[in-house]
Amino acid sequence: MSADTANRMDLDPDYNAELADMVAAMNVSANRLTPPNGQRTTPHRLSLSDRKMSLQERSSYANGFTPRIARRPTIESKRVSISDGDDCVQLNQYKLKTEIGKGSYGVVKLAHNEDDDQYYAMKLVSKKKLIKQFGFPRRHPSRDSSGSQENLLKHSGLLDRVYQEVAILKKLDHLNVVKLVEVLDDPAEDNLHMVFELVPKGPVMEVPTDSPLTEEMAHFYFRDVILGIEYLHYQKIIHRDIKPSNLLLGDDGHIKIADFGVSNVFEGNDALLTNSAGTPAFMAPETLTDQDLRFSGKALDIWAMGVTLFCFIFGRCPFHDEYILGLHDKIRNMAVEFPDKPVISEGLKELITRMLDKVPETRITLPEIKLHPWVTVDGTDPLPLEEEHCTVVEVTEEEVQNSVKLVPSLSAVILVKSMLRKRSFSNPFECPSRRQGRSMSAPGGLTLDMSLFRPLSRGSNSNGSKEGELENLIEDETFS
Structure with missing residues (x-):
């Protein structure tokens, strides 16, 4: 910053007033909403009003819940x-x-x-x-x-x-x-x-527990899990960490799948994965090998759903061991064993056994699970078709960007806020006797980065407006 510019800010009251007006205008413009897609237009997609209401949603509304509306666009x-x-x-x-x-x-x-x-x-x-x-x-x-x-x-x-x-x-x-x-x-x-x-209601249950779900409640919640996973797979997302603690209970009484920290996005019909991820007790046997193999992402989610359903009923995982190597060995080699209590239906046993098939190629698939007699109550209570509750998500390149x-670093924010508050671009933390190093007045003994105080003229706009200079300073420090 030149000496003339600094002197003008200190001596010219009109300049300070103009700067104050400029900052106020910037605060107003920053609060305006920008459409997520900018000026782009996208093809019409089916909305909630365009499609049939799913059987699950009809049941919710019949019980007095408020109809669900489409989510608000994300403000950037x-x-x-x-x-x-x-x-x-x-x-x-x-x-x-x-x-x-x-x-x-x-x-x-x-x-x-x-x-x-x-x-x-x-x-x-x-x-x-x-x-x-x-x-x-x-x-x-x-x-x-x-x-x-x-x-x-x-x-x-x-x-x-x-x-x-x-x-x-x-x-x-x-x-x-x-x-x-x-x-x-x-x-x-x-x-x-x-x-x-x-x-706010948190996970549907904790594992292990001495108070597992009844078969009736497990049936209700597991149908929710099926629909949620079908929706994710329809959007070409493999969750990879399905377990009771990631299944949250909403105010409407339905399950909401959470935690996408290890999820995978894929192209084509299925994801071909090579690395293991997720919670050890819920990992599929094909992921616990030293061989360099590719395995189906959808089959991984099916296995984890099977372990989750077992937890719903019995309050613990089907395979457990004090040591991780012992756990891996049991997952790979030990057949699932059902405790004597509680007593469950043969249909539920058959479904869990097919979901915990060690061979991913013969493991039951999601479309087959949707038609399973235990899920549909022998065909009397079918789940909605995929097209009834799934609408493809379209993401533009601009939305990805x-x-x-x-979030700028805290030191940069303190610096800019102090400048705006004092209406001066001089160093707000500078001591007369010390031009560099540790500031004696900065919050928390902040160590200053003198590169923050570069000339404003580098980022000024073509008409030399001070608003452009200030915006460029803030944007530069955001990316520093």
């Missing part, structure tokens, strides 16, 4: 903020509250959205652990990488798969699938923030 914005409060962390419009869940590579926190006064479940996922455990090949640009457009384009190819999956999950709309509302990501931090609709919100 790259202007976000993060700050520490007295009793919580504020991330954009979300106030993070108490921890309500925990996984192997992340935690789930209760989050209050101040814009709509609603509560959500925000999952904080460790990207490093996700890459290490499940082989995701993509990563965000490192903190050391330049924020130039050239580097962003260089790294964008590595993020394509993650962006594609997030974009699809944000558009999934089914009675039996938890909705992903928003994703926020800081390239310089390990955590990826995923905002889901809150399902905008699938993740970028």
